[in-house]
Amino acid sequence: MKTQVKKSGLLALMTASLILSTGAATTAEAADVNLYTTRQPFLMKPLTDAFTKETGIEVNMVYLKKGILQRLKTEGRNSPADLILTADIGNLHNHLKAGLLQPVSSTTLNKRIPAQYRHPDGLWYGLTMRARVIYAHKDRVKPDEVTRYEDLAAPHMKGRVCIRSGKHVYNVSLLASMIVALGEDGARKWASDLHNNLARKPQGNDRAQVKAVFEGQCDVAVGNTYYMGKMATNEKSPEQKEWAKSVRIIFPNQQDRGTHVNISGAAVTKSAKNKANALKLIEFLTSPAAQKIYAETNFEYPILEGVALHPIVASWGKFKADKAWLSRIAEQRGAASRLVDEVAFNK
């Protein structure tokens, strides 16, 4: 009797499995455009919805923080992905080096995007910018105490600095820009001195650093600009408004090379089947309408000149950006990552 029950149970399970599996496959339609992205849905959704509304082209997406490169590589020429969208030049650069991108040219894009924020041959295009700045406590930090990244490593900042993991892609890029500016030895010394100035072991995200300043664990923190906007307008967690109020933003190195700026960008894959649609999407993302969504939803700096900044972003004033070519900075990322290990930054 029991065996009967067992057998029919197994059978039912198998049938169920089969039904489930046949119903589950979702395939991408040919007339659409297919996208792999590391960016977040809350930002992507309004953008792609607007694109579909304007052009009638459906956008299929896979969100993945890791593994886009390996996925494109193993899928080879049959990969359904038409383009990738990712934050940080490092990611774009790695795909380029792996030979997974193809050049596309568009006079619209060349007109809209400044030359240093796109690849000379059109292998990738920057869509938005963000600056890596210093968040300083309004009272505890005097105006002239910190004006450069180099000041974070100075003796008077001992025990006063908070920063996220040295291995986070934003910090690796920042350190890579320091290598470009100061050379490898200079950057190593900077990282090592900065490490000695830390109030606590690197942890949390950029937002958590500002929170630590608010709470008094440290006086200054390093973070990307858009977090300030997100905290200052956070209705669901109003306590974050207090964190934002306790700090001011300092754009470092205004008297010399400028503040380190990174991009989020897009690139067309080598395997793209819907190349025309992919290009259309990139062009759309640099249009005034889409740039406005970027600026309003995520407090990023538009790459297109003339698009209004979010009032909060505008209130920080204009700043001078580091003019070093992003591809040069991207080349130094491996070295930067090793530097982090050498000075035991995360310990």
Add this chain to the structure above:
Amino acid sequence: MAITGVAMLPILAVVVLALTPSEGDDIWAHLVSTVLPDYIATTLQLMVGVGFGTAIIGVATAWLVTMCRFPGRRIFEWAMLLPMAMPAYVIAYVYTDILEYAGPVQGMLRDLFGWQTGRDYWFPEIRSLGGAITMMTLVLYPYVYLLSRAAFLGQSIGVLEASRVLGRGPWRGFFTVALPLARPGIVIGVSLVLMETLNDYGTVDFFAVNTFSLGIFDVWMNMNNVSGAAQLATVLLLFVAALVMSERYARRKQRYHNTSTKFQELPGLRLRGKRGVLAMLVCALPVLLGFVLPTAVLLDYAVRYYEPELALEISGYAWNSIRLSLLAGGIAVLVAIVVAYSVRIRGGQALKAFSRLASLGYAIPGAVLAVGVMNVLGPLDNGIDAFSRETFGISTGLLFSGTIAAVTFGYLVRFLALSLGTVEAGLGKITPNMDGAARSLGHGAFSTMRRVHMPLMRTSVLTAVMLVFVDCMKELPMTTILRPFNFQTLATFVHQYASDEQLGEAALAALSIVGVGILPVVLLSYAIARSRPGQGTGK
């Protein structure tokens, strides 16, 4: 053989990747001279801490619940399993929220004692090695509990009584008879825990604890050196293999069948007064900390952040999670039964070794294993496509990559250890004499399996399905990397918000994972309680 071979392919792919000369420069010299010793030391400490923590809690509570009678025992029987439904990264987010500087606990202490800043007092830092050990112990001990409870339940009371007759007290009886007899179950439980500890990325990343798996990702993402990452993963694999083999070697001469078939009502050692309360506390604490408290926090968030559209969206993801996990659970157990059974009737060292290797997938960080899966399916798909283009002039495109099938295959490779270990443990308890008896009565191998083993193994099979199901519900990295277009599960949704420290938005989905996970957990516990031979049938 073929089945284990297929399940092994992605693991082999990782090894092959490791042997491929990397484009980047040699990472080993750099790693050895800088962070590698730290990675190794931290990982070992984590393993020792979690290993002992889960073993002590798991075995002690299993023994209490099975052999003693105290207030609340019937509830603890199943409640002990509840933390299993809680993903480690979720509990880590929750406790950070409660215990960090700005959290309610420290805030209250500051108000109470008039402290001004963090420099005025000492409070344990949750984002630390100790914190990681605690979090993982709290959600992983049910593996040990489950398997050692099954082992205790399967013991004939005869041997225990014999030990009592021979003058041993209850404590010594436990340590010298019951514990050694339950060793295979306990060992499987602890080794599952350790492998889960090794492959964890979410918790250690969040707590900034520099373990080996963090190192793997660093080499992969920051140094853009995937073969270097695969090399590190391979080293990890060899380490685990060595660990598993040495344990097996240590008990190579031992067999664990009950010689008597006499089972009677368990004695139920009555614990009264203080001892009863103590037993209750020992059982209650892990459940409170590992389940009740975090669930309450999540509930609070879920209510505060509730939006009808969000709930609707989440229900869709829940369905995705459930059907995927069911599918993977069913397949993983079928494969496990076939493999375990072939090992039993054919023996054969090669097959045995194969089945060991196939279950090593559990120790590799999911994202790395996902790359292995892609390295198998991608070339396969493109091979089929090229063949079909040449012969028929039709392009088949990608048949498996980026489909539900790929994700399911990934789950199978990753969680085969769970189903195989459980099924093997169940099968191992059935003395081969029974096979002999059945076969001599004219039943073939298949018939013996169906008529003799299956009924006896019902609990193990159920356990296996449930373990894989619950783990698939929580699975994150493989799902993220291998999934089709426009596809979300509860876990990917939770991670999307929680990793950005937005626990509020993630709470409802996190609760759903826990909620869906509880159901099979409770069912299973019920089945186990009834599974003891001579108990619960026909009454």
